[in-house]
Amino acid sequence: MKKNLIQDSGFFILFLCMLTTLIFLGLIIYFISVRGLKVISWEFLTQGPRMGMTQGGIAPAILGTVYLTLGAVLFALPLGLACAIYLCEYSPKGFTVNLIKMGINNLAGVPSVVFGLFGLAVFVKFFGFGVSILSGSLTLGIVILPLIISASQEALLAVPQSIREASLSLGATKWATIKNIVLPTALPGILTGIILSIGRAAGETAPILFTAAAFYTRGYPRSIFSEVMALPYHIYALMTEGTHPDQQTAIAYGSSLILLFLVLLISAAAIFIRQRQKNIHG
């Protein structure tokens, strides 16, 4: 009898953990949406800021965030995935691999402002890309690189060795085995990594502070070399530099809601793809 009592109380605690997590999620989304929706209008979404950031819309910032996030994932995904594939499939197991894995996990702990300064020193100044979408995307790419590598590695390690051997035993080359068998099976895990890193890249403020984000530019970015407004920096700047807090706090709420919605959209798409992949493979 006592055994079941422990089980029921154990399961109840787990249920409580789940509930508190969801309540907090609900609280954040509720507050942001209620206060954000007051400001949202078609004009808010399609026009630039006016009257010293107290009126008008945040269109350039929205576009900026989309470019920066996609640029970051475009840069980090191939590089990170290739690194994970090399570490799991090609490189000899042993000390070097563990050391590299250790280094990568560790970089997730480096304060994001350091990535910003690294981006400033390397991409903006050394490579001469200047403060631009390119520098910002590359810097954000490096911020999410460790996340993509770790998640992809976990996914690749989880692919059972037996189906690798099955493929090899049919005369498939190593690359054919990776491309046709290992990657599709590991895709759901890799997509989890992408989802987490999309949220991280879109929401980072410090890395783009010195490398891409402008407080105010007229019109839309002309090329990947022009700087760009970005939602996270816009929210931070409004909340800290704005001299008209009453109007600007409302705009900050609106921008937070749009940023939240934008990130949820991209993540939902990735989650949908992962679900579809899972169903196909049973």
Add this chain to the structure above:
Amino acid sequence: MDSKVKIKAEGVNFFYARSQALKDINLDIYENQVTAIIGPSGCGKSTFIRLLNRMNELLPHTNITGRISLDGRDIFEDSVDAVQIRKRVGMVFQKPNPFPKSIFENISYGIKVNGIKDKTFIEEKVEASLKKAALWQEVRDRLSDSALKLSGGQQQRLCIARCLAVESEVILFDEPCASLDPISTAKIEELITELKKDYTIVIVTHNMQQAARVSDYTAFFLMGELIEFGRTQDIFTAPKDKRTEDYITGRFG
């Protein structure tokens, strides 16, 4: 009755890092015959069979001396690509390992990977292989279902069909029925005797009765050495070496 030698092992030694798994193995595998390899667990029989299609190369720190020839050519020559060897020497593993794909894709995978793209040819090949593997009747109308939904016995026959689709000349069975029920095991054994006409078969097994029923030749391994090799009737009725006799009569192992 002795036909041509398909695979010949001469003076083969195999090392995992520092420990020696196989000592001075000399063995002939005859074409279109079933050769069974028996012995207690850890005697090196699985290690030996995985040498024949160079699967052991995947493990780090392994080393091999001596010569293994397929149709006369040494399979470890530098110019020989392991991929070609594995195409000609198929393998069915102890635990069925179908790909997490549909039944059709499982079979067609091997064909496509070896560069064949003609759709109708692939479809015919898939049907022929499934028929040869005695699975066609059970799956003909649900080829797009996921292979993971099949039973253990069906999955193992699917793996066999996969090898047939790649036109392997030799099929290695690494304790194929270890995780199967008696009915599926019987089906697999029937299938092996059927396949003997077109393929050379090597089967590693714990099950003495299975070896006696299915194989033409039997090799007895102990502690990494080949103790005795000969026709299956001779080995089971009049073993020359005392250790073989003890093992067969179940006194140890």
Add this chain to the structure above:
Amino acid sequence: MKEKIYKGIFAVLAFASLAFLMGIVIVLFKEALPIFQKVKIGEFIFGRYWYPTYSPAEFGILPLIMASVWVTFGAVLVCVPLGVGSALYLHELAGDKQRAIIKPLIEILASIPSVVYGFFGMVILTPFLQDLFHLPTGLCALNASLVLGLMAVPTVCSLADDALNYVPKSFREASFAVGANRWQTLTQVIIPAAGSGISTAIILGMSRAIGETMTVLMVSGGAAVIPHTFLEPVRPMTAAIAAEMGEAPMGGLHYHALFAIALILFLITFVFNIVAEMISRRFRIKLGLSG
């Protein structure tokens, strides 16, 4: 021959990404070491006063380190039970339908940008804590711990849930076969088997909390003093770096001191990761699972 080319391509890309990541470490060391010509390491780490712009300037970062320790410890108290607890609930109790809804929801929590968390903490949590504990200000270590912990929950939960799913079903069936109920199976068989994945999840969630800059800057209060309770304002290392880096003259002593803080933070997380890795490896070997 083609195989060699593929292996070469992947090796080049792998080392390119490693080169970028090592680049960060190199910049960290290059910009941080000059401070130690002026201030001895012992003074720097254990100094109790952080007055970088006065003359004579005092570069003591003990208050900043202790603040980071308190806030990170607080975040762990929040994110481990919530994160791992939710992952276990999802794995063990939630039906397929429930799972299909809750798992994406949790991942959405992961994609909420950190600046929105900071915003939420600043505008809603701060007044709430201020009234609840009758504090002079709601900006304190507890506020930062709650927000950071909450931010780390989705990372911990997603990766822990993936780890639990990789545990083979045969383990569960074997445990049921000997008459263990679901809770015993979960605690004595499944969690240990998924140990390495769960510890990686916690490490990554923790690293996110330690490295977080913007949120901490907005909600932790910013008092560079060694905290005694959770209800005092604190100034974690990342907050000090983010707040002061923009204003400090580039290449000046203060600029190098801030980089030194980042370097020490990096070394602390490095040591922490090694310890965590050893624990999880010994944990795995005890269970007979490969590394």
Add this chain to the structure above:
Amino acid sequence: MKVLSRVLTLALVTLGLTIPCYAEKIVVEGSTTVLPIAQKAAEVFMNNNSGADISVRGGGSGVGIASLIDGTCDIGNSSRSIKDSELDKAVTNGRSPKANVIAMDGICVIVHPANSIGALTKKQIKDIYTGTISNWKQLGGPDEKIVVISRDSSSGTFEAFGALALDGSKVRSDALLQASNQAVASTVSRTPGAIGYVGLGYVSSSVKAVDVDAVKATKETVLSNKYPIGRPLFMYTNGEPKGLAKQFIDFILSSEGQKLVEEEGFVGLK
């Protein structure tokens, strides 16, 4: 694998959409305090001159000056005068930073509206910030612990307040160091026992400005230097301003420009 390649090609298309076209462009970067002025002025200036493209960046006085020295920006905003170390670096880089004062900023001491205290002497302010006075009762106010709010020690606003009001002495170590004017203002407005200081522009109805040495902080008292805690805001240029940078600074110094400065809550130079 197919899915991933489709996502990547889609992203490439959107990135390629942008159409490059050229107009004279300057970059204004630096102090967060000067940011609102620079932004408003840039917006109005660009409305008047369609050919001009001015982009405004924050980051802080240190970043602004450093970018000017590195040549990655045309105008470096700063709420403090350039430091010797920065000047040396400029000289080695062959740059000669020239200070253009574009506005004055009075630093107001603020308290919670409910606080009965309305005036403080500079000495009292110094005693509060250095920790000798720690309860409002000692100043005739309500019996409440004083919560000292300050700016992090590298900000330009703190630099001026530290020099002018505290004569360089150290702020008590348990003071709440906020990262921006607005953070100070919002913390003071929500904390009954708080005292803080912000630029004139950030004083709003939610806080109460306190007279310093019996002088009220207004535009006139700051300009006439009667108000003791005031400081200039700079736009540094490399040598004499020229081209679009000159036109922009001249516009800010014009009567229309100074009106914008006042709208943002700072003190015009007229």
